Structures are given as structure tokens and as C-alpha cells.
Amino acid sequence: xxxxxxxxxxxxxxxxxxxxxxxxxxxxxxxxxxxxxxxxxxxxxxxxxxxxxxxxxxxxxxxxxxxxxxxxxxxxxxxxxxxxxxxxxxxxxxxxxxxxxxxxxxxxxxxxxxxxxxxxxxxxxxxxxxxxxxxxxxxxxxxxxxxxxxxxxxxxxxxxxxxxxxxxxxxxxxxxxxxxxxxxxxxxxxxxxxxxxxxxxxxxxxxxxxxxxxxxxxxxxxxxxxxxxxxxxxxxxxxxxxxxxxxxxxxxxxxxxxxxxxxxxxxxxxxxxxxxxxxxxxxxxxxxxxxxxxxxxxxxxxxxxxxxxxxxxxxxxxxxxxxxxxxxxxxxxxxxxxxxxxxxxxxxxxxxxxxxxxxxxxxxxxxxxxxxxxxxxxxxxxxxxxxxxxxxxxxxxxxxxxxxxxxxxxxxxxxxxxxxxxxxxxxxxxxxxxxxxxxxxxxxxxxxxxxxxxxxxxxxxxxxxxxxxxxxxxxxxxxxxxxxxxxxxxxxxxxxxxxxxxxxxxxxxxxxxxxxxxxx
Amino acid sequence: xxxxxxxxxxxxxxxxxxxxxxxxxxxxxxxxxxxxxxxxxxxxxxxxxxxxxxxxxxxxxxxxxxxxxxxxxxxxxxxxxxxxxxxxxxxxxxxxxxxxxxxxxxxxxxxxxxxxxxxxxxxxxxxxxxxxxxxxxxxxxxxxxxxxxxxxxxxxxxxxxxxxxxxxxxxxxxxxxxxxxxxxxxxxxxxxxxxxxxxxxxxxxxx
Numbered sequence: 200x201x202x203x204x205x206x207x208x209x210x211x212x213x214x215x216x217x218x219x220x221x222x223x224x225x226x227x228x229x230x231x232x233x234x235x236x237x238x239x240x241x242x243x244x245x246x247x248x249x250x251x252x253x254x255x256x257x258x259x260x261x262x263x264x265x266x267x268x269x270x271x272x273x274x275x276x277x278x279x280x281x282x283x284x285x286x287x288x289x290x291x292x293x294x295x296x297x298x299x300x301x302x303x304x305x306x307x308x309x310x311x312x313x314x315x316x317x318x319x320x321x322x323x324x325x326x327x328x329x330x331x332x333x334x335x336x337x338x339x340x341x342x343x344x345x346x347x348x349x350x351x352x353x354x355x356x357x358x359x360x361x362x363x364x365x366x367x368x369x370x371x372x373x374x375x376x377x378x379x380x381x382x383x384x385x386x387x388x389x390x391x392x393x394x395x396x397x398x399x400x401x402x403x404x405x406x407x408x409x410x411x412x413x414x415x416x417x418x419x420x421x422x423x424x425x426x427x428x429x430x431x432x433x434x435x436x437x438x439x440x441x442x443x444x445x446x447x448x449x450x451x452x453x454x455x456x457x458x459x460x461x462x463x464x465x466x467x468x469x470x471x472x473x474x475x476x477x478x479x480x481x482x483x484x485x486x487x488x489x490x491x492x493x494x495x496x497x498x499x500x501x502x503x504x505x506x507x508x509x510x511x512x513x514x515x516x517x518x519x520x521x522x523x524x525x526x527x528x529x530x531x532x533x534x535x536x537x538x539x540x541x542x543x544x545x546x547x548x549x550x551x552x553x554x555x556x557x558x559x560x561x562x563x564x565x566x567x568x569x570x571x572x573x574x575x576x577x578x579x580x581x582x583x584x585x586x587x588x589x590x591x592x593x594x595x596x597x598x599x600x601x602x603x604x605x606x607x608x609x610x611x612x613x614x615x616x617x618x619x620x621x622x623x624x625x626x627x628x629x630x631x632x633x634x635x636x637x638x639x640x641x642x643x644x645x646x647x648x649x650x651x652x653x654x655x656x657x658x659x660x661x662x663x664x665x666x667x668x669x670x671x672x673x674x675x676x677x678x679x680x681x682x683x684x685x686x687x688x689x690x691x692x693x694x695x696x697x698x699x700x701x702x703x704x705x706x707x708x709x710x711x712x713x714x715x716x717x718x719x
Numbered sequence: 720x721x722x723x724x725x726x727x728x729x730x731x732x733x734x735x736x737x738x739x740x741x742x743x744x745x746x747x748x749x750x751x752x753x754x755x756x757x758x759x760x761x762x763x764x765x766x767x768x769x770x771x772x773x774x775x776x777x778x779x780x781x782x783x784x785x786x787x788x789x790x791x792x793x794x795x796x797x798x799x800x801x802x803x804x805x806x807x808x809x810x811x812x813x814x815x816x817x818x819x820x821x822x823x824x825x826x827x828x829x830x831x832x833x834x835x836x837x838x839x840x841x842x843x844x845x846x847x848x849x850x851x852x853x854x855x856x857x858x859x860x861x862x863x864x865x866x867x868x869x870x871x872x873x874x875x876x877x878x879x880x881x882x883x884x885x886x887x888x889x890x891x892x893x894x895x896x897x898x899x900x901x902x903x904x905x906x907x908x909x910x911x912x913x914x915x916x917x918x919x920x921x922x923x924x925x926x
Contacts (some may be wrong), residue, residue, distance in 0.1 A: 280878075500778075502824065503736050503805055503827070504736065505736060506738045507826035508739075508828075510826075510827040511737070511740035511741060511828075511830065512743065512828035512830070513828070514744060514829070515743040515744040515746075515747045518744070518747035518748060518830070519743075519747045522747070529747075533743055536736060544737070572849070584778065586780060588781070627781075627782070710915060
């Protein structure tokens with residue numbers, strides 16, 4: 200009895216237990232975020248969780264008892280029975296216990312990506328399988344978005360010839376170098392590492408190495424971000440110009456954790472700049488020659504003077520020597536003068552040659568007062584020829600500027616020539632060109648060329664600096680345009696103001712050279 | 720009084736070497752020379768109208784050679800001018816010649832060419848000075864005449880006979896003869912022709 204009762208009770212308890220387990224199982228199925236589908240060994244759907252109903256758009260009733268392949272797009276739809284059969288024959292796990300990414304089909308026919316994990320229910324025969332399905336549409340879209348962004352970034356880098364990198368201090372396994380950076384440096388990813396420690400010695404052009412090393416060191420000390428242009432030499436010998444921007448990222452311990460930077464290949468730009476510079480230099484030289492051409496008469500005069508003096512001294516010497524008692528002192532003095540005058544003529548020719556020579560632009564420390572004094576010989580010949588006085592007014596001491604002396608002389612000479620031409624009709628008491636130089640405010644040296652000529656017509660003012668604009672019959676119209684570009688290239692400005700009374704003052708400034716102190 | 724002063728060559732050139740070489744050349748041939756570095760310096764110098772000639776650079780800063788020539792002409796200077804020119808100064812040289820320059824010479828020049836021109840200029844200066852001196856002398860003699868004697872002279876020079884002059888001036892013919900003799904004496908005239916030439920010499924309009 201008791202046992203019967205017990206048996207009955209046990210049977211009831213077992214039923215109750217089963218029932219409870221069934222409810223728990225149901226609750227579990229329905230609570231799961233992932234869709235859960237249970238199929239038998241033929242692929243017929245046994246269970247279809249609430250999440251599954253949400254994901255696929257079928258109710259459980261619609262699919263239970265149907266082949267699971269209704270939830271699959273081709274080719275899975277046709278092949279799924281084959282998969283099952285193969286598994287049943289070989290028991291080769293294949294998908295069992297392994298997650299994989301597949302595509303599934305909703306009731307409305309739309310296909311979506313999902314992660315699928317399949318487990319086999321143990322201890323039942325025939326076997327049943329339980330599938331966990333997670334809709335990964337959003338993740339895939341995010342991944343696709345990321346992939347597109349990366350592709351776009353790569354394209355942008357390619358177009359801009361710009362590469363970027365992240366380099367870690369110490370551990371270089373996490374370093375990142377963008378594909379374009381590899382291309383810029385002529386390296387195939389994986390072939391060769393671009394290590395920071397080797398960067399200087401391996402890539403940077405020998406002539407730039409010290410400068411780059413110093414800038415790297417400044418960045419390491421946190422003094423400044425890196426912003427430097429230098430040349431690199433690639434494995435095949437190609438030389439490239441790079442613009443490198445980088446920033447060191449410091450850890451809480453104050454030590455560099457990593458470097459984030461971009462490297463811009465500016466070789467083409469530099470080459471274009473070089474070509475533009477060569478053209479500019481040619482034009483500048485041409486303009487210098489034409490200025491000289493305008494001054495040819497004055498220069499001929501300037502060379503003729505010492506030659507004339509030499510001839511006269513020599514003839515006087517012959518007469519002095521033929522005298523019954525030659526005056527040796529006079530003869531000696533004359534010979535000394537012959538020597539001095541020959542050197543004077545030579546000096547004029549030397550300056551002339553220096554001025555017209557086609558040469559490399561070379562900047563050096565220049566004292567403007569000395570420069571104007573040097574220029575005097577050339578400028579004065581022209582002034583004298585036009586019966587114009589040239590007055591120098593240098594307010595010393597003058598700070599040194601860093602400039603190409605011949606180009607500066609060209610600017611001044613051009614301004615002096617214009618001043619002389621402007622005074623062709625000026626009355627005697629106004630025929631003076633004043634050349635001034637002084638230290639201006641803001642660390643600049645200012646040079647002024649003042650005339651008392653006719654001044655500038657309003658329409659001339661407008662086009663003054665345009666190339667090929669000229670008010671002269673035989674002018675090239677390049678003088679002022681080139682003068683301005685020379686001054687600008689030196690970091691200065693060129694402008695004009697009316698002179699007190701009448702005429703024009705042309706001014707230009709040059710920044711004081713920071714590296715060189717005043718004086719010699 | 721007319722004892723000849725030794726002529727001086729005045730050199731005006733702004734170029735120190737050219738100026739000094741000219742000084743030495745002229746010194747070597749024994750010509751007194753004075754040099755000036757600007758036209759203004761030359762104008763300012765006390766020259767007391769000494770005889771000589773001027774060797775002048777045509778191009779100079781400040782007052783040019785041409786301008787100095789104009790100033791000297793305004794002052795009735797008779798100093799002959801030789802211009803020194805450079806290349807391409809021919810138009811200026813032409814202008815100078817039209818304004819009365821003796822000559823011009825292009826530098827560099829042969830010394831003998833310059834010296835020849837200087838000698839010609841000095842001869843011209845001496846000639847001019849002789850003529851001037853003579854005119855001054857004639858003027859002085861004319862000034863020594865009384866008004867009546869001057870009247871008689873003018874009529875004599877006009878070619879009138881004593882009788883006509885006597886009638887014109889309401890004088891006796893005898894009185895006219897006496898005045899006429901005094902005029903010949905004071906004017907130191909050898910003959911009537913000489914007297915006429917002297918009067919025409921000073922009364923010719925200045926060129």
C-alpha cells in the first residue's frame with residue numbers, strides 16, 4: 200500500500216518534476232535573447248522560442264513540424280538535409296559546438312546575417328539538435344561602415360600621399376603603419392618593419408639626420424610637437440621630401456607611451472616649388488640684366504673716368520721724365536695714381552660682373568649700411584649721368600639681416616633707377632635721391648629710396664606692381680614686380696608713400712636675422 | 720699797365736683723378752694751372768678776371784659745365800672754354816659750341832690734342848684781351864674830350880667838312896679847325912682814317 204501509494208506519489212512527483220522542468224525549459228526558451236530552435240534528426244522543427252518568433256516573423260504554430268530549411272535561403276535551404284544526413288552517418292561534429300556566421304530567411308523572405316551555434320541534445324534517440332541564432336544585422340552594418348570608413352581613409356591618404364602611424368614606446372608589436380605610409384617609404388607591409396629606433400639611420404637623408412634627431416628629442420622631452428620637413432632615401436635610392444607631424448603621448452609616469460603621427464609626401468610639391476624658383480630666378484636675372492642695360496651709359500662713363508685719368512697721368516709722366524731735371528716726386532705720385540685708377544676701373548667691372556652674373560641665390564648675414572655703400576658705385580654712375588645727387592643716410596648701428604646681397608642690391612638699384620627717371624624734368628635744387636636705412640620697430644630693418652620727381656599718377660599706383668606695367672618708353676615693366684617678390688621671399692614688405700613736398704618714397708623692410716648679433 | 724700777366728689754365732672737374740692728372744700734365748709743360756672740383760667753387764673763387772682759359776667737364780653733379788658756361792656768359796666773361804666730354808655727349812657738345820665754347824675734346828684724349836686746344840684758347844684769350852684793352856684806351860681818350868670837342872668829332876666821323884661843321888654848330892671855321900686839332904691830339908690819331916676806325920671800334924654794338 201504504502202509502496203503503491205509511494206509509487207503513486209513518486210509517479211506524481213515525477214510527473215510534477217517533469218512538468219516543472221518543462222515549464223522551466225519553456226521559460227528558459229522564451230527568456231533567451233537569442234532565438235532558440237530545436238529540431239529532430241530529420242530536421243523537423245520541435246521548438247521555436249519567442250525570440251525566434253520575433254526574429255523570423257513566424258509563430259511557433261506556423262513552423263513547428265516543418266523542415267527547418269524554411270528558415271534558410273539558398274544554398275542552405277537545399278543542402279541542409281544533406282548536412283544532417285552526413286552528420287548522422289559520420290557523427291563528424293562539423294558545426295556542432297562551433298559558432299559560425301550564416302544567413303537566415305524571415306517569413307517575409309528577407310535574408311539577414313546571423314551567428315549560429317548548434318548543440319546536440321545528449322541521451323535521446325533519435326538525436327535532437329538545438330540551435331541558437333543571433334541576428335547580427337546591426338553588427339554587420341557597423342562592421343561594413345567601419346570597413347567603408349577605412350577604405351575611404353585609405354583612399355584619402357593615397358590621394359593626399361599622406362600616411363599615418365602609431366608607434367609604441369618599447370613594445371612595437373602593437374605599432375600601426377597605414378598602407379600609404381608603407382607606399383611612401385617604398386616598403387611592402389610585412390617585408391620590413393618601420394621601427395622608430397631605426398628610422399633615423401635607415402631612412403632619413405644624412406644631411407638632415409642631426410636636425411631631425413634634435414626635433415625628435417624635443418618631442419620626447421614634451422617641449423613641442425614634431426613639425427618638420429626632411430628628406431628620406433628609399434631602398435632603391437629614390438629621394439623623397441616628407442613633412443612629418445607627430446605628437447608624443449605621455450603616461451601617468453611622465454614617460455612616452457606612444458607616438459601618433461602623420462607623414463606627408465611633399466616631393467611633388469617641392470619639385471614644383473623648385474621649378475617655380477628656377478623660373479623666378481631666371482626672370483630675376485633677366486630683370487637685373489635689363490636694369491644694367493638701362494645703366495650702361497653711366498657705367499661706360501664710370502669706367503671711362505679712370506681710363507681717362509690713367510692716360511693723362513701716363514702722358515704727364517712721359518713729359519716729366521723728358522725734363523732736364525725730372526721731378527721724381529711728381530712721377531712717383533702719378534704712377535701711384537695710375538695704379539689706383541686701374542684698380543678703380545677693375546672694381547667697377549668686378550661689381551658689374553657680380554651683379555649681372557647668373558648665380559645661385561645665397562643668403563648670408565648682411566649689414567644694410569655696408570650693402571648700400573657697396574652699391575654706391577653702380578648707382579652713382581647712373582645718377583651722375585643724369586645730373587642727380589645720390590645721398591646716403593644710414594642710421595647706425597644697424598642689426599644684421601639674413602639675405603642674398605645681390606638680390607637686395609637689385610631691389611635698391613631698381614628703386615634708384617626709377618627715382619632717377621622720375622626726376623628727369625626736376626629743377627636743379629630738387630635733383631637728389633636719398634637712400635636711407637634704419638632699424639625699424641618689430642625687429643626689422645627698413646630701407647627707403649626717396650625722390651623729388653613727378654610722383655605717381657593714381658592709375659599708375661593701381662598697377663605699379665603688375666608685371667609688364669611700365670610708364671617708361673623702354674622699360675620691361677618687371678622691375679617693381681620682381682623687387683616685390685624678392686622682398687617677400689626674404690620675409691619683408693615693399694610699399695610706397697608720397698614724399699614730403701613732392702615725389703615718392705619707396706620703402707622695404709627685412710626681418711632682422713635672429714641667429715646673428717649686431718656688427719661684424 | 721698793360722704788362723702781360725701770365726695766363727692760367729683753370730680746370731673744373733668733379734672727378735679727383737681726372738682733375739689731378741690734368742693738373743700734373745699742365746704742370747709738366749710749364750703752364751700755370753688751378754683746379755676746382757665744382758662749377759660753384761670756380762664761380763666763388765676770386766679770379767680778378769685773370770687771363771687764361773677754362774677746361775671744363777661737361778657733366779657734373781650740381782651745376783653742370785653747360786650751366787657754368789651760361790653763368791659766365793651772363794657775367795660777360797671772355798674766358799675761352801674747352802669742354803671735356805665723355806661718350807655720347809655730342810648733343811651737349813653742340814650746345815656748348817653754340818653758346819660760344821672754343822672747342823671740346825672727348826676723353827680719354829691724347830695730351831697733345833688737349834695742349835694744342837689749350838694753346839689756341841690762350842691765344843684767343845690774349846687777342847680778346849688786347850682788343851678789350853685797346854677799346855678801353857679809346858674810351859678813356861673819348862672821355863677826355865670836352866663836350867664841344869665831342870660834337871666836332873661826331874661830325875668829322877660823319878664825314879662833314881669843316882665849313883659844314885662850322886655852319887651846323889654856329890662856329891667860325893677857324894674855331895672848328897682848333898677843336899679838330901685838339902681831338903686828333905687827344906685821341907692820338909695818326910690820320911682821319913685812324914680816328915674814324917677808333918670811334919667805330921668802340922661804338923660797334925656788342926656782339
